[in-house]
Amino acid sequence: MLIPRFNYHKPSTLKEACEIKGKLKNKALFLAGGTDILVNLKRGIISPENIISLNGIEELHLHSVDGKNGQTRIGACSTVATLAREKFLLPYSALLAGMNNLGSPIIRNLATIGGNLVTGRPAADISPSIIAYNGKMVLCSVSGKREVPADEFFMGPGKTALNDDEILTEIVLDNLSTYSGSAYIKLGTRRALEISLVNVAAFITLQKPDGPITGARIVMGAVGPAPLRAKTAENLLIGKKPSKSLFEEAGIAASGDSSPIDDFRGSAEYRRDMVNVLTARALTQALEDIK
Amino acid sequence: MKKLINVTVNQKKYELAVDVNMTLADMIREELKLTGTKKGCGLGECGACTVLLDGKPVSSCLVLAVEADNREVVTIEGVETENGLHPIQEAFVEKGAIQCGFCTPGMVLSAKALLDENPHPDEQEIRKAISGNLCRCTGYQKIVEAIQSVSVHK
Numbered sequence: 001m002l003i004p005r006f007n008y009h010k011p012s013t014l015k016e017a018c019e020i021k022g023k024l025k026n027k028a029l030f031l032a033g034g035t036d037i038l039v040n041l042k043r044g045i046i047s048p049e050n051i052i053s054l055n056g057i058e059e060l061h062l063h064s065v066d067g068k069n070g071q072t073r074i075g076a077c078s079t080v081a082t083l084a085r086e087k088f089l090l091p092y093s094a095l096l097a098g099m100n101n102l103g104s105p106i107i108r109n110l111a112t113i114g115g116n117l118v119t120g121r122p123a124a125d126i127s128p129s130i131i132a133y134n135g136k137m138v139l140c141s142v143s144g145k146r147e148v149p150a151d152e153f154f155m156g157p158g159k160t161a162l163n164d165d166e167i168l169t170e171i172v173l174d175n176l177s178t179y180s181g182s183a184y185i186k187l188g189t190r191r192a193l194e195i196s197l198v199n200v201a202a203f204i205t206l207q208k209p210d211g212p213i214t215g216a217r218i219v220m221g222a223v224g225p226a227p228l229r230a231k232t233a234e235n236l237l238i239g240k241k242p243s244k245s246l247f248e249e250a251g252i253a254a255s256g257d258s259s260p261i262d263d264f265r266g267s268a269e270y271r272r273d274m275v276n277v278l279t280a281r282a283l284t285q286a287l288e289d290i291k
Numbered sequence: 292m293k294k295l296i297n298v299t300v301n302q303k304k305y306e307l308a309v310d311v312n313m314t315l316a317d318m319i320r321e322e323l324k325l326t327g328t329k330k331g332c333g334l335g336e337c338g339a340c341t342v343l344l345d346g347k348p349v350s351s352c353l354v355l356a357v358e359a360d361n362r363e364v365v366t367i368e369g370v371e372t373e374n375g376l377h378p379i380q381e382a383f384v385e386k387g388a389i390q391c392g393f394c395t396p397g398m399v400l401s402a403k404a405l406l407d408e409n410p411h412p413d414e415q416e417i418r419k420a421i422s423g424n425l426c427r428c429t430g431y432q433k434i435v436e437a438i439q440s441v442s443v444h445k
Contacts, residue, residue, distance in 0.1 A: 001333040007292055008311035008357060031355070038314070038353045039334050051311075055358055081347065104423025106338055106401065109347040110354065192422035193336055 001042040010053040014140060017057060017167055022142040024050050025164040031055070032077050033110040035103065036119050060114075060169060064088075070175045076114025076168045080126075081105070083113060092173065093289045094129035094182035094201045101125045101184070104192040114168045117153070120160045123222035127154060128201035129184050130171060131219045131227055138170040139163075147172070154226035179206040180215070181289030183282045187274055196222045197266045198274040200254070202282035204237070206290060211241035218250070218279060223258035223271050230254035233279060242287050251280035296360040300325070301369030309356040316340040318356035319366055327367035327396050331425075338424030341397035342366050348397075348404045350423075367396035370403060378441050379403055388437035390428035397424045402438045411442050 009028070011017040021028055028050035031037055040046045054060055060077035065088045072088060083089055084099045102108055102116060102125040116126040117137070127150070135150040139162060150171075153161045162168060182203040188194035199222060205215035216237040218230040233253035240246055260271035293308045300323060309318055319328045319342065328351060331339035335350040342351045343365035351364075370377045376384070379402050389395050398421055405412055405420035412420065417438045418431075426434065 003312040003314070005292065005312055008294060008355075010357075031358075033353075034355065034358070035335055035350075035353050038355070041312075042333060053355075053358060103335075104338070105420055106341055106348045106350050106423040107335060107353075109344070109349045192419075 003038070003041045004044075004047045006048055007050045008053065009050060010056045012056045014057055014059055014167070014169065017052060017054060018140055018142045018165075020050075020052055021167060022165045024052075028052050030118075030167065032112040032115045033079060035107050035111045036115060054167070065175070072173045072175060074113060074171045074173070076117075076170060077112045078114075079109060080111045080113060080116070081108040084108065091176050092129070092133065092182065094132055094184035094203060094286075095126065095173075097184040098125040098129045098186075098199075098201070101186045101194075107193070113171060117150075117171070118160055118162060118168050120154055120156070120158045120226065122157055122224060122226055123196040123199065124227070125184075125186060125196065125199065125221075127227045128199055128219040128221045129182065129203075130173075131229065132182060132201040132203040132217045133173050133176075134217065136172040137161075137168055138172060139166040140169045141166045145169070151229065156225040159226075177205055179209060179290055180204065181286040181291075183285030183289055185278045185282045185285070187278060195265070198222050198260070198271050198278060200275065200278040200282045202279065202286045204242070204283065204286045204290075206242070209290075212239050213237045213242060214239075218254055218282070220254060220258050220275055220279070223260040223275055228258060230257040230275075230279065232257050237283075242283075244284070247280045247283040247287075250283060251276040251278075254279040294357050294360075296357055298356075298359045298361070299363045301365060307356075311355065311357050313356045314352050315342070315344075315354040315356050315359050315364070316351040318359070319351060319364070325366050325368050329393055329396060331393065336425070337394075338397045338401070338421075339394055341400045341424060343400055343404060346404065346407070348401045348423075365400070367399060370399060377403070379406070379438065382437040382441045383434070386433050386437040386440060388430060388433040390426075390430045394424055394426040394428075398426070398434055402441075405438070406442060412438075414439065417442075 029048040063074040131150045184201040186199040233250040255276040260268040329339040331337035335353040340351040
C-alpha cells in the first residue's frame with residue numbers, strides 16, 4: 001500500500017508550527033501518532049500536499065497537575081500509553097478506561113490523546129470522558145490561544161471546532177472534587193482493536209457521601225454524529241439520592257436522548273437498548289468510584 | 292522529497308536518505324533488508340510489523356521512516372543474543388508456539404516489551420500485551436504458554 005507524495009515539515013517549536021499551518025491552512029495536515037493519518041493516506045481517503053509533524057515539539061508532549069489553578073493539563077501529543085501510566089490521571093477513571101480501550105497496546109504506544117480528539121470520530125474512546133469532565137481544549141494559532149469547552153468541540157463525523165490554521169495544544173481538566181466519581185463503558189464484540197458499537201461515559205458528584213447528586217454528566221458515543229450529552233437523564237439525576245432504580249430511570253431517559261443509526265456494526269434499535277443498559281451500569285460504576 | 296535521518300537499528304547506527312512517504316516497515320525491509328519484520332495488513336490491525344521503537348512495541352507500518360530520526364529501533368533480528376536465540380524465542384520453539392510463523396516476530400517483540408517491564412505477568416496481562424498481534428493459525432494458547440514459561444524461569 002503506497003502513500004501519496006507530500007512535502008514534509010518538522011517544526012521544533014509551537015510558534016513555528018502555527019506559522020507553517022497559518023500559511024498552508026487546509027493544504028496541510030498535522031501528524032502526531034499517525035495511527036489514523038497513515039491508514040487514511042494508504043486508503044487514499046486523504047492526500048494532503050503537506051504534512052506537518054508535531055513530534056519535534058517538546059511542549060506538546062508535556063502533562064502536569066497545575067495545583068495553583070486546580071487543573072490537570074495534558075499536552076495533545078502525549079501518547080495514550082504514556083498517559084495511561086500517569087499516577088495523576090488515576091482519579092479520572094472514565095478517561096483511564098477510555099484510554100485502555102483504545103486500539104491495542106501497539107497502537108496506544110503511538111496514538112496520542114490529541115489525535116483521538118481532533119479526528120472527531122463519533123465512536124472515539126477518549127472524547128466522551130473529556131466532555132463528561134467538562135474538559136477544555138486549548139487551540140493555538142498565530143493570532144493567539146483560545147479555549148473551547150469539549151462540549152462544543154465536536155460538531156459531526158470528522159468535524160470539530162478547530163479552524164484550519166489552529167493546533168490543539170492542550171486538554172485541560174478541572175481537578176476532581178471529593179465526592180465525585182466517573183466511569184466509561186465500551187460495548188464492542190472484541191476487547192482489542194475494536195470500534196465502539198456504543199459507549200457511555202458518566203461523571204457524577206455528590207453533596208456528601210450518601211447523596212444527593214449535585215452534578216451529573218452523561219456522554220454517549222456512536223449513537224449520533226458526535227458524542228452526545230444525555231441531558232434528560234442528567235437533569236433527572238440532579239437533587240436525588242443515588243439508587244439502583246434512579247439509575248435505571250436515567251438509562252431509559254438516556255436512551256431517548258440518543259439518536260443512533262443502523263449500520264453494519266449494529267441496528268439503531270439495538271444501540272438504543274444498549275444506551276439504556278450501559279448508562280445505568282456506568283452510573284453504578286461511577287458511584288462505586290466515589291467510594 | 293527525501294530526508295536524511297539518523298536511526299539506530301539493532302544497536303547499529305545508520306544514516307539514511309529516505310523518501311518522506313516511506314513507512315518504517317518499508318525502510319526496515321527494503322532499505323536495510325531486514326525481512327524478519329513482516330507486513331500483513333499495512334493498516335495497523337494485525338501487528339505482524341511490530342518493532343520496538345525506543346523500547347516500546349509499535350506497528351511499523353503506521354510510522355513514517357522520517358519519524359524514526361534520532362530514535363532507536365529493535366527488530367526481530369536484534370533480539371538474538373551472542374549465545375543464540377533469545378529465551379523468548381527458545382520458549383516459542385520449545386512450546387510449539389509457531390505454526391506458519393508470520394505473526395511470530397511481532398509476538399516475540401510484544402512479549403519482550405512486556406517482560407522487560409513486568410518480568411512476572413499473569414495470564415491476563417500476557418493476553419492483553421499481545422492483543423494487538425493477530426495469529427491467523429489461532430495458536431494463541433501455545434504462545435501464551437511460551438511467554439508464561441519465560442516469566443516463570445526469570
